[in-house]
Structure formats: C-alpha cells, structure tokens
Amino acid sequence: MTTQTSGFNTQQLHNQNAPDTFPKYLLENATRFADRPAMRHKDLGVWQSWTWSELLVDIRAYSLGLAALGLKEGDKVAIIGQNRPRLYWTFCAVQALGGIPVPVYGDSVAEEMAYVLNHAEVKFAVCQDQEQVDKVLSMGKDVKSLKKIIYDEIRGLRDYEETNLSSLDSVEELGHAEYAKNGDKAWLASINKAKGADLSVMLYTSGTTGRPKGVMLSYDNLVLSARNANAFDKLNENEETLAYLPLAWVGDHIFSYGQHYTAGYCVCCPESPETADGDRREIAPTYFFAPPRVFETMLTHVIVQMQDAGKAKQKMFDYFMAHARRIGEPILNGESVGVWDRFKYFMGELFVYGPLKNRMGLSRMKVGYTAGEAIGPEIFSFYRSLGLNLKQLYGQTEASVYVTAQPDGEIRADTVGRPSPDVEIKIADNGEVLYKSPGVFVGYYKNDAATKETKTKDGWVHTGDAGFFDKEGHLRIIDRAKDVGKLKSGDIFAPKYIENKLKFFPNIKEVVAFGDGRDFCAVFINIDLASVGNWAERNNIAYASYQELAQHPQVYKTIQEHVDQVNRDLASEEMMAGSQVRRFLVLHKELDADDGELTRTQKVRRSFIAERYQPLIEALYDGSSEKYVETEVVFEDGRKGKISATVEIRDMSEHTPSFVKEAAE
C-alpha cells in the first residue's frame, strides 16, 4: 500500500496571523477590501451589490438581532432556501455568535426536512419564503427544539398569526437599534473568542443510502481547504462567481462561502433558478463550478440550436469545431502548435468559439471545475477545445470537498487528477480510496458508530469509492466500492462505468445497469426529452408525452445503436469485455427525485429502483420481449397517480473481445 501526496508547496500559506474563522475574515475583509464588491444579487431586474464594508454592517445588524432574539453560543440554526445573499449572511451572522449553521436542501419535502431539523436540534430556522415557512410550520410540535422562524420574503406570509415568526428585515432593524444603543463590543468579543478548532457548520449528506448524516466541519477544515484551493488555482479578490447550486451542498459552501471569504472575491446570486443561465451570461464568472449535468445540458442546447441554424452557419460551426477538436486542447495544455493552425484557431475564436463562450456565459472563465459524477470525454473535450480551462476534481463532504484535483496542463477526461494540496491518499487492498487531509471532518453528529466506520483512529477516511492510480500518478475512480460486483461468469461488473458510457450519448439521460450475481448485464434507459424531443420535431414524429416518445420504435432503434456502440467499446477493454449489455429497455417514466428514484443531487438510487421496478428486472432476465407495468408516481403537489405501460425489451448481440492484452509487468 503506497501513499501519494501532492507536490504542491503549501508552506507559505499557513501564515499564523491569518484569520482562522469566517467572522474574523469578515472583519478583515471589511477593511482590506472595503470598497470592493463582495456580493451581488439580481433583484427587480437590476444587479444590486454590496461591498465588503456594507456586508459587515448588514451582517452585524443581523447577528445582533439574532442575539436579541435569544440565539446563544452552541445553538443550531437551519438555513432553508435558494441562493439568496441574506441566507449566505446567515452563516456568518450565526457563526459570529458562536452558533452553528445547518443548511438544508430547499427542495426536500417536509418529512425529510423534519428529520434533519430534529436530528440537528435546531433552535432557529431561517427560511427563504412562504413555501419553506409552510414546510417548517407543518412540522409543528415535531421539532421540539425550534423556537423561532425567520423569513426573507414576506410575500404570502402577511396574515400568518404564528407568534414565532419574524421577518429578516425586522431582525436587522432590531440589530441596528441594538448597535446604536450598546455598540458592538460584546459582538467583537464573541468573534475573537472563537478558535479554528471550533465547529463551523453541519452539512447533512444527501445520502444515497439510509438517513442523512450530519457532517461536522470545523473552521480549520474549511478555512485551510479553501485557502489551499485558492492558492492551487491562483484565485484572488478579483474573481466573480455565480452561486446557483444548493446551499446545503458542501461544494457550494466552499465555493460560495469558504473561498468567498478567504479570497475575498465576489459571489453573485441569480434572480431565480430559472434565470441562472441568463444571469451567468451577464456576470460571466471567472471561476465556475458545475456538475457534469450542467455542462451536458449546455452542450445539448448548443447542438440543438445549431441543428436549427442556417446551412452556412452549420458549415462554419462544423469546420471550426473540427479544427478545435484537433488543436484546441494542445494549445490549452501549452504544447507546441504550428503557426498556420494557430491562425486558424484564432479565426475560429473570432467566428465560433468566442460567440459560443459568450452565449454560455463562460467568456471570462479562468478556471472551471466539474465533479460529482464522471463527465463524458466528448463533452469534456468539447469545452476544453474551445479554450476553456475546465478541470475535474474529486471530493467529498467529509473532506471539505478537495481530495484530488487536476493541475493546469495535466488534464484528462478519465482521471480526477493528483492529490490536492496537503492531501495524502492511499488505496486499500480491496481497491477502496482512503485519504487524510486538514479538511477531514470532525465526525458525524450524534452518530459515533458511523464516524468510527468511516474515519480510522489515525485519521484516514474511507471514501467508499473504488479506484487506482495510473502511471502518471493520477487517480481514477471506477465506481462505488460496494457497487462493484461480479457476474456469474466471474467477470467484474462496475455498473456506473457502463452507465456513464451510455449517458455520454446526448439522447440518453439516465441509465441503471444490473448484473451483480446475474448471467449478464442488462440496463434501464431514460431518454433525454430535450434532445429526443427536438429530433422528433424535426422528423415530424408526433408525441403527447414522455411515455409515448420513449416507446416509439424509431427511438428504440436509435437507443439500440447507442447500446451497440457501447458494447463495441466495452469489448475493447480487458476488464470490461465480459459485462457487455445483453438486454435493455427504455423506461416508461423519467426517474425523479420526488418519487425517491434520484437523490436531491440527481444521483440514481440503485437499490430503491431495483425494488420499485422488480417486475421489469425479472423480465430483463426471463427472456420475455415485453412487460406490462404499473408505477405509482407523486406529482409536484404531493398527489399520487399511476402510470401504466407495456415496456418493450430488446436483445443485443455481443461483440467478440477485441482488446490487446498488455504485457505483464
């Protein structure tokens, strides 16, 4: 077992005088970057901004108001809603009093939310709007610890009689009055009392299995990880980012809070989730993070729009994109490229790449990351060939995000890079990846058993992912360690590996592969409605619903071609040749988080799906060519309904293994 560490020198970073908590950073930034923008929010169609010194005034008032309402050291505060400046301020306002913020996924249903609020014993809940307030109120007496509910937007809440409600504005007013009367001596004292080892935040993991667990992170965890990340990508106060991912997700917490405070850059909140794309174009972030899904969607949009464009434009797009595929990445990686090629690339930038990047709001992007899932090699290189410095990282809530990241110039689609600064990694005998870093979490809240299971005595954390280091020292992740199984033939079966290969086709949105302990590998497929729907429109194929389109013979034919292509790919790989897809079906409904089929971060919940679609799985393995199923669905308003369909199952032929055996070392 060998350990790998980062070659990155972090010595000069660990300056003893640097602030060690976020409220201390706020005080420092308010003088250091006083007139620089700290936050923006598009409100009433106009970007409103706050400088760091204004941020201090607001957060101080908010914090003093919270204290006046009775928030004490050690109290937990739930933060529920979308990316709003004042919800981000809540983190700091609460931390300044020695309280612990607990962000909660805004789209989780009341029951899930009640569990988290109860488990964390929150005393205050800060909600964005009526929707969230209603959810919290509906829990009623179930959450005994809850004393106060504070909301940001009053709309619809005016006539609520509940006595424990307060608007955020009134809390700030309270704080302003308090400040005018008693000053901020006590407040500053409570900030200065906090130490780096204190608990900073509790993040509940979305949990692909079982109940969510509260990951406790200290200031040291977050501050050091954030500072290391800033140094790694040379981020400073000049960056602008767009905060559009869930507040409760560790990634957003680091990008839009941790790094925001430590680097002093500006975080912009979109007007609403639907306008995030347009708002991104207006802001043009310099540092951008998105899960592969977002990049896929953007690419699908581009491709769809190009198909609707005029002939000349299409020709130009195809010509320059072909050139970019050949030359773009080498240029980005700093390799030597001929003058003529560079000139053509320059022309391409003028006519195609530049406008395209502008359209996607990535014109100013200095560094972009994708993580969370594997990204399709075609998608990845599409963005890179445009000259965008898109990189991959591998992270976990338990590590304060960063485990590995790709350094500039060493980018590959199928690896997640080298260990991040200060991170040590080793691979266990069963293939599981273990790491040790300053970002390693304190423990799971009120769950010592789980903490012991995940974190060894000497500080190594089990990731639960199987992976290996390639020759260049880059980490490759294959799948969840517990998901990697075996076919009856003894061949290795890594479901996610197969699923990802299929998902790289724009027509395919989601895939679930089965095969552990079975004779062969078979898959469920979800088509992508945007992409297939556009295709149907252009080919005059009428359809009324997702279900009808999914069952269309032409669609089946296309999907069959995709599966065949994947089989051919798999046949060329030594490890995977045995797990070619022998049978597949296109599901009659889209997998949905509301039905519990996906997690809130849109990851497939394999075991749940296996249970729910048991009849279909049996049909995959009993040789039948179709199967009638009824599935219960939950609509957005919570009502239940049923979808029934006869799902067709298709057989695939296997390709003969075509790999070249590598010489034994």
Next chain:
Amino acid sequence: MNMHTKPSQEFVMTRPDDGIKVGDPLLVVDHISLSFGGVKAISDISFDVRKGEIRAIIGPNGAGKTSMLNVINGFYHPQEGTITFRGEKRTKMKPHVAAHQGIARTFQNIALFKGMSVLDNIMTGRITLQKRNLLWQALWRGPAEAEELEHRRSVEHIIDFLEIEAIRKTPVGRLPYGLQKRVELGRALAAEPALLLLDEPMAGMNLEEKEDMSRFILDVNQQFGTTIALIEHDMGVVMDLSDRVVVLDYGRKIGDGTPDEVRNNQDVIDAYLGVSHDE
C-alpha cells in the same frame, strides 16, 4: 417578543385610499337588465362586492357572467339599473373611464400584444397612471424619464411577484398558455386596481398551473388588499378561493352567499346538474 414581527417598510400596490372601509360595499350592482335586441342577457340582477373580498360569479354556459363583467367595466351599457362604484353612481360609462377609476380586468381569450415582450405588455397596464403627456414621453428626458423609471420599478415588483423573471424579455406569443394568463394578470395588476375583474383566470390550465394561479390570486388579495371579482368554471377553485359567490342562470340571479350556502342551494344544484322539465 411574542408576535409575528413584520418588516416596517414594504412595497405597496394600491390606489390612494377612497375612504371605503374593508368590508363595506365597493361596487353595488342595482337591478341591472341588459338585452341585445330580443335577447335578454341579464335581467334584474343586484349584488354587491365588498372591499377586500374575493367575489366569484358562477353559472352554467350562457348564464350572463361575462356580460355582467362587461357591464361592470363599462363595455356594455345596461338598459335598466344603476352601478355604484366607490360611492359614485353611474349608468353609462366608457371602459377607459372605468380603467381610470381603478377597474382592471383580464379576458377569457387572452388579449395581450403577442409581439411585445412580457415587460412591455405589463408596462401598458400602467398607462392610466402616467402623468406626462405624449410630447414628454416622446422626448423621454427629465420628468418623463424619471416617471418611466418609477413605473418600471413597479412593473419589476409585479414580475417578481408573479415569478416570471425568466421570461421578462420573451415575446408573449412564444409563451405557453398558462404563462400568458399569468402575464395578463400582471398587466391588470400594473394598473394598481381598486377592483380586479378576472374572466375565467384558470380556463384551459392544467392542475399545476391552476394551483399556481390560485396562489397568485390569494396573494394579490392578501398582499395588495385588492378587491377581486372573478368568473370561474372550476367549482373546486371557486369554493376554495372566494369569500362570497353569486350564481347566475339564464341571466337571472339564483343564488348569493358564502360558498357553503351556495353549495346547498337547491336552485343552484338544479341549474348545474339539470332537472327534468317534463313535470
């Protein structure tokens, strides 16, 4: 502090106070009859709309609901009867006068400017509130500019309120039906109406859109204190939303009262379910 503490400053969307107290009649329709040639659309109908309430007008097809709405906003002139709005009695009036008095409405068949953006459509709702004349508007400098900024601000509040930020600049013709209905509501709201008339706000919508629309109607009533009179076919919606309901059938009033009273009214049940006329 044991009370729901609200912000001390808020955006308001109401016309200057007219001295009518919440719960007092805002609009009184007194013995109205309307006929087109030989066809009696409305005969001898009286009811009132109280300030701050949501009043529903229901009835089977051809009962005279839309005619009633058209009478209220001055589009039709009744042959008999009087209408008192905000204490002012009137018999004949032009629709634009009604608009200036603070009556805004939406239409059964959407009547938006299809080629104009959502923003511009809602801006048109504020025309009755603009003080500068055409010349100033054309010059668009100084006072006109300041005024437009003020109006734009109000319109943005409505866009925020109706959650249509993402389509602010989209031409209305490109929007799905449910959203167009929402934009139309936005335009009516922009006039800061004292009385808002909604003609089948939920017709042709799916369940989700209906729920959204219901929430918006309730929020308008609650947040802006706007008095609303609406025509609707979806009984579930009517019973949930409205404070009082008036029922029309063949141009006559057959019921008036709270949703519960109306639901148990035999005449209403007969009109909706039908009775045998043989007896």
